[in-house]
Amino acid sequence: MKIIKSKGPEIFDIELEKDLLSKNRSLAKANRKKLDRLNITAIDVMGSIGSGKTSLIKALIKKLNRGEEVGVIAGDLTTTIDADRIQEEGARVIQVNTGKECHLDANLIRQAIDQMKLEGVKFLLIENVGNLICPGEFPLGAHKRVVVTSVTEGPYMILKHPYIFKQADVIVLNKIDLAKAMKVNPSQLERDAKQINPKASFIKTNALSGKGIDQVIRALGL
Numbered sequence: 001m002k003i004i005k006s007k008g009p010e011i012f013d014i015e016l017e018k019d020l021l022s023k024n025r026s027l028a029k030a031n032r033k034k035l036d037r038l039n040i041t042a043i044d045v046m047g048s049i050g051s052g053k054t055s056l057i058k059a060l061i062k063k064l065n066r067g068e069e070v071g072v073i074a075g076d077l078t079t080t081i082d083a084d085r086i087q088e089e090g091a092r093v094i095q096v097n098t099g100k101e102c103h104l105d106a107n108l109i110r111q112a113i114d115q116m117k118l119e120g121v122k123f124l125l126i127e128n129v130g131n132l133i134c135p136g137e138f139p140l141g142a143h144k145r146v147v148v149t150s151v152t153e154g155p156y157m158i159l160k161h162p163y164i165f166k167q168a169d170v171i172v173l174n175k176i177d178l179a180k181a182m183k184v185n186p187s188q189l190e191r192d193a194k195q196i197n198p199k200a201s202f203i204k205t206n207a208l209s210g211k212g213i214d215q216v217i218r219a220l221g222l
């Protein structure tokens, strides 16, 4: 079979992309410094559309039971649906709408941190925009990164998106309750995850029932 492989950006994009990514990295470093100064642990929650990022954040807030010590930045293209759902759990939430952008970036997080009331906040959970490609390239300054995937995305999602799973400290396989119905083998997905990123913790969850949430809390050091 003939395969055409992209060698990277087109020539006219190279300088632009290099500048953009390096500017993002330096803003991410500044965000980290500020978070460290404030004694806040931040987690970047990445993952595909509908994999259960908001449900996982809600489950973490519930289990942590730390009231307003948990802050959330909810990234979404245009709506406040996720921020509204998260607010129901009693956490402080700020919504960031990215418009057409498929990921959050360090500059948006800098603005959100500046505008949020952070006194008393110990943990900051950041819901990135749902997809398994762009968010990986844009670190935000968070201390840990989690990638949420789910059995309803089928058996090949991890192997097909190695770059983002390589960035993860924790890989969550969500909707484990639906594995049989989806005819997906969670052990195979775990082997795929270990092959791509042997250092990441791999945790199976049902974000609706709370299964596996304690393990996620431990793996993230919350």
Ligand SMILES: Nc1nc2c(ncn2[C@@H]2O[C@H](COP(=O)(O)OP(=O)(O)OP(=O)(O)O)[C@@H](O)[C@H]2O)c(=O)[nH]1
Binding pocket: 047, 048, 049, 050, 051, 052, 053, 054, 055, 056, 082, 129, 130, 174, 175, 176, 177, 178, 205, 206, 207, 208, 209
């Ligand atoms: N059965 C089952 N359903 C789940 C689970 N976790 C989430 N869901 C459902 O999956 C759907 C999507 O969940 P969300 O938490 O909104 O997913 P998301 O990743 O935040 O979605 P976007 O922000 O739109 O990308 C909702 O209907 C949830 O109730 C789970 O563990 N099991």
Ligand SMILES: [Mg+2]
Binding pocket: 053, 054, 055, 082, 127
């Ligand atoms: Mg969501």
